[in-house]
Amino acid sequence: MNRSYLFIPASNAGMILSSMVLDADAIIFDLEDGVALNQKISARTLLQHSLDTLDFLDKTLYVRINNASSDFFLEDVICANHPKVHGVVLPKAEIKSLEACLKVLDPSKTILCLIESALGVIQLPQLCQMSSQVKGLLLGGEDLSADCGVERTQAGHEIDYARKSLVMHAKAFKLMAIDTPFVNIEDHQGLREEVKYVASMGYDAKVAINPRQVHVIHEALKVDPLKFKEAKMIVEAFEKHRTQGIGVFNLNGKMIDEPVYLKAKHLIEKEERRTP
């Protein structure tokens, strides 16, 4: 399970090259906001040649394509159909844009819906069910606050509803929940706190916009070793009791039943999938 998704502008030859050796679990080559309008086609050409030539080893590669209503959309999707690319990040994901994407994207490719408009937020139930290619939801806090005409703050109360709604939909439809980038690149403590906060809500991963954020994200997402050990004890004890027909029991003064067991099992599975 990917913990970090690092944006790399597809116009930058050096950054594409160095992305091969960075610690991020997934790389998102950005053809959209990270590339100036007059560099869009040139960036795509560079990305195509880079994908053909470079070996990205075990990195999961995504391409953030341009908006479905832009002139670049079709060629971007064709570029993202490259065998080395895992899928696309669909900006301004709404029913219409997802429909357009599904028409041209290779059926083997994954779609991460970037939720960054008010309409996208209220269309979450449909977006989650439109295709099995949709594997994750990604929150875009900057564009969302712009769409709502409100100031983006570090506290994030202006995106609170969307953040909670997104994670709940992701859980309901078994999709990855990926949190919005933390834009204050130098503030590692702030990033750490935000990652812990969203992880406590159920988020699986966070977007990074600078390679230095990746390590902070990975550290903050690590499960407390004591909690991991306790979860292992709960699972072991529950499975032992279950064979004896006991569904509820006391372990070190704590009541253990099916929901506690499932939570512990989920924590173990999540941590084991996250461990590279």
Add this chain to the structure above:
Amino acid sequence: MNITQITQAGTLESNDILVTLKPNPEGTIEIHLQSVVLKQFGKQIKAIILSTLQNHGITSCLCECEDKGALDHVIIARVESAIQRQL
């Protein structure tokens, strides 16, 4: 195909190359290269630029390149983008 206008692609950042295509009244392909690795890889870089131009049917141009250590695929991509901007 002749180059009829001035077009550019690439940057002067590390691992990149800035390619400028200009019309050449001589009617031939002329390549001027500045590179941080000119002594080591100058011939190879020029060969890549020439073959990319020829593969795209270019028969006449003045190609000025400032290389900052670009790998082969970056050189090809930037030359192709400069050609594409002619269209």
